[in-house]
Amino acid sequence: MNCYVHTPFCNGRCGYCAFYSDGAPSEAKVQNWLVRICRQLDELPRNSCSTIYLGGGTPTLPDIPVLTELFRHVLPLAKSGCEISMEANPETLTEGKVGFLRERITRISLGVQSFDGGLRKVLGRNCSDAALENALNWIGQAGFPHWNLDLIYGIPGQSLEAWQAELRRAASLGCDHLSCYNLTQEEGARLAEKMVPDEEDSVAMWKMTGEELARAGIPRYEISNYARPGGECLHNVSVWRGGKLWGIGPSAAGFDGRVRRTEVASLARWLEGVPPEADELSIPERCNEIFAVNLRTAFGWTPELWAQVPGAEPWAERLERTRAVAAQFPPDFLNVREERIFAGENGLLFWNDVAEAML
Ligand code: SF4
Missing domain, CATH: 3.20.20.70 (Aldolase class I)
Incomplete structure (x- = not known):
């Protein structure tokens, strides 16, 4: 935690x-x-x-x-x-x-x-x-x-x-x-x-x-x-790999493995006890989001790391979907290998475009 x-x-x-x-x-x-x-x-x-x-x-x-x-x-x-x-x-x-x-x-x-x-x-x-x-x-x-x-x-x-x-x-x-x-x-x-x-x-x-x-x-x-x-x-x-998180204090975001909850960005309203706002996504949408966020890292994903994300589909399916996205970009953007998926330097630089294609 x-x-x-x-x-x-x-x-x-x-x-x-x-x-x-x-x-x-x-x-x-x-x-x-x-x-x-x-x-x-x-x-x-x-x-x-x-x-x-x-x-x-x-x-x-x-x-x-x-x-x-x-x-x-x-x-x-x-x-x-x-x-x-x-x-x-x-x-x-x-x-x-x-x-x-x-x-x-x-x-x-x-x-x-x-x-x-x-x-x-x-x-x-x-x-x-x-x-x-x-x-x-x-x-x-x-x-x-x-x-x-x-x-x-x-x-x-x-x-x-x-x-x-x-x-x-x-x-x-x-x-x-x-x-x-x-x-x-x-x-x-x-x-x-x-x-x-x-x-x-x-x-x-x-x-x-x-x-x-x-x-x-x-x-x-x-x-x-x-x-x-x-x-x-x-x-x-x-947190990038989808780890669970308690978010304490005004504007803090928490994550329970499925739902992200964000506290109100106002000290006065937080003190009044306004409940956090829940960001409900389906499990596949949430997994896609986590996958894209951690592609900002040079290390990216291995099958072992991916298996720890709650609700993650089998690695073989993830490989196939990522290959389809990678095909839309020049070859050095996304490296999709059996043992690891990671962004190249240009993929990191243009991560927003990669994430958009993925989400
Ligand atoms: S205003 Fe406060 S939170 Fe924002 S950058 Fe300056 S010190 Fe940090």
Whole structure:
């Protein structure tokens, strides 16, 4: 089992962001959220989770007493060896908070977005150079078993050379995971009309990312994710493969093996107890969706992995259907072999087209 816990607060609103966040919180809002989150966590069986992911919003925004209470209810869910990941924003960290987290989580994911203060400004990202450098030093020295940096490319004004320099700096810091996202124009983002990446540049940067990071020993394992061997995010890998998931907190999504349930994206309504929205698909539709999502990974599917998806049809049928889809694309898009199905580099790059043909 996996568990996702959502913290719906942020100091401000980044210009590119369309995630749900209630903004800068009052103390009362944080307390109300905490009480309900803890109550829901207490209803879940102890020692049941192989992965727990604390995301947001900004999960590192609450102060240490609030986080202490949160972890008092989160940690009993963890099985031995559980991956416990937490997203962190540099400007909300202190040396003390990093030390506190090091004692409770196994993986920290820092939202850098860009090492260049000018480009962070273009993104509408409120983070000073000093806050970023401090956070990198504290995390580097704390000795987390795993740590990730989030970066964005395709930012207006960012050259290919500048992106290469960002990648080289990130790879030199000692993290074992990098998430590199292409800037996209998200509906509802505060600066959406300014967030218009050049498509050709974006493709060149994506290709460069794969080459640069492979040379640094951090190969691509999913369209936007790169890891040293053993550094892959187990939570995400499990969810991509159709793993069951509890989604706790406003806007969080859960999955019981068949139905996806998404909590309302409003703190006030979630506190009122509005029930989650169920996304009912037939078993074949759900299996198709899971199959397409995990084709975003470089590894793809083997018969053994596919057999673990509830309701999955026999591998031979899946091979036949995928061969029919692959025939619509150039030969290097989808590799369909008896022992494994996986997308080639172009298949990853044009995954949306492949998924559309599949669904
Ligand atoms: S990008 Fe992250 S920190 Fe920025 S507004 Fe969105 S959720 Fe908050």
